[in-house]
Each structure stands twice: as C-alpha cells, then as structure tokens.
Amino acid sequence: DTEVTQTPKHLVMGMTNKKSLKCEQHMGHRAMYWYKQKAKKPPELMFVYSYEKLSINESVPSRFSPECPNSSLLNLHLHALQPEDSALYLCASSQVRGLNYNSPLHFGNGTRLTVT
C-alpha cells in the first residue's frame, strides 16, 4: 500500500468546471510535489512545497493553483482547463532536499484527469 494517497483516482471535467485534486502523506516528509505525466513521457515537475511553502513553480499556467494546508496535505485546484491538460497527475513526497543530495520521491497512485 502506498503511503501517499491521492483522490480521486479518475476525474472527468469540462473546460468550465472547477475541481480539486487531493494528496495526503503520512511519511513525515516536509517536501511535497505535483507532477504531470503524459503517455509515454517522463513525469514533468509542476510545483514543489518545502515546509508548507511554495518553493518551485515550473512556469505552470495559472489555471493550476496549488495549496498546502499543512505538512501532510497538498491540493491542486483546477479551473478552466484545456483538453491538452488531460494527463496523469502525480503527487509525491520526500524528505527535504539536502545541500548536495536529493531524497527519493515517493509517489501516490495518481489521478487520471480527462478534460472534455
């Protein structure tokens, strides 16, 4: 069983809808991530939170809005998405990165998003 839980597993939304993806981790990690993955492509980093503060936004369009309410929870609010935003959205957590090393990412099971 994964210790990073994502809900929902599947989501279909129209271009005018507002929806949210949720992620919860119980690993005591203080870094949390959102990745987007298209078919046959590697995961693409979207956002990084470190100690509940947004530390990295990889130039993601504003129709994606992240939120980190506490050290265990991470949300991704979606609004006015486009069909090309359809993808697998992955949440991950890790220990906070050290000066010269990365801690491994632990991924949730993902949310399969379809925008119609």
Added chain:
Amino acid sequence: QKEVEQNSGPLSVPEGAIASLNCTYSDRGSQSFFWYRQYSGKSPELIMSIYSNGDKEDGRFTAQLNKASQYVSLLIRDSQPSDSATYLCAAGGGGSQGNLIFGKGTKLSVKP
C-alpha cells in the same frame, strides 16, 4: 540544459536472464540517482537509490554508478515477466536548483 538519457527500448529478455538498463546524465553536479519502475497506467515506484560510486545490491536488483563516466545502470537478475515495465532513471544535484531530472524511460519486456 540538464539531461538524463536512456535507451527507450523496448528491451526484450527471456525469463531468467539478466536485464541491463543504462542511463547517462549531463550534469556533473548530480549526486543522487534513482531507478523507478512504472507499470502501464500506474505511478512510478522507487526501486533503487544510489549516491556513491560502485555497486549497490537489493535482492535481484543491482544499481551501478560511475560518476567519472556519468553513467548509471540497473541490473535485474533472474528476470520475471512481472518485471515487464518502463524503468525511469532520475538524477539530482541537491540544493535549491537540484530537482530530479527524469529520463524518458526504458521499456523492458520479459518473455516467458
């Protein structure tokens, strides 16, 4: 531009054989290396982490790192059909700019 290169495959091996997956990286500042296994439609699963030159073994898996050659490999001994998946190599340099860079993955097929 930091890059991680992998042969996309597919790499096909018979059951019981050794599968060898290779990865090169461009950033000499990378210090942390990871192998993830991803089944079709599923999320990546961490298989191995390696930080120092040499070999690291965990069950049927051995990761090898050569920082001088900027090369990482994953050996899977006694390959099983259940090992059939895409294997992602990732490298990171730590610090504020050291996000993990993922390769495009190598698809492995283990034939019974």
